Amino acid sequence: MSRSERLLDLIQCLRRHRRPVSGQALADELGISIRTLYRDIATLQGQGAPIEGEAGLGYVLKPGFMLPPLMFSDEEIEAIVLGSRWVAKQPDQRLSAAATNALAKIAAVLPDDLREDLDASTLLVGPPAKAVEGIDLGLVRQAIRNERKLGFLYRDAGGAASERVVWPFALGFFDKVRVVVAWCEMRQDFRHFRADRIAQLEATDMRYPRRRQALLKEWRATLDKPRGS
Known part of the structure; x- marks a missing residue:
């Protein structure tokens, strides 16, 4: 695993914890040493990530932090495309349009190679079942x-x-x-x-x-x- 992937995994790990989590727990979850964990925390803080806490007290990522479009894995791209395509075919017209727009926005900020993977996804959604509800x-x-x-x-x-x-x-x-x-x-x-x-x-x-x-x-x-x- 590259260092950039490890830093991204650390951010995602912190996102899953709403309360402060110990450095050792984070290190165990990521499969790295506590020393490496402390270095990675310091690196992310230096890059502007709002991670609060310190050794012995635990760490928490403040809400609202937005990750730059570094990368998605192949399976993450497939999940995004498949989910968006499914919602886009639902009878809720506003939600359907929102799914299409969201996918377009994601594609617009992805690096070129990832955008190509997104456009080339071969996971398809079949025609939706006919819905008869008459409410909005x-x-x-x-x-x-x-x-x-x-x-x-x-x-x-x-x-x-x-x-x-x-x-x-x-x-x-x-x-x-x-x-x-x-x-x-x-x-x-x-x-x-x-x-x-x-x-x-x-x-x-x-x-x-x-x-x-x-x-x-x-x-x-x-x-x-x-x-x-």
């Missing part, structure tokens, strides 16, 4: 980002309709359907709502009383329990 998934995503309530008319598998007010905190993408994961005020519980059964979607300015991440964490803890809609 962009409104759902915006409500999730802003932690706002949504109102809509929902029809269950038997066709029975009910009006719902929910606190959306996740959106699942499957081949043939999109699923809104939310806390339902009517059921006073977590529920999964198929987007193709939602009608009369109404975005509100009402902030729901809990944080999105807290709801997501609590919902994940319930996944082993059977739930209906």
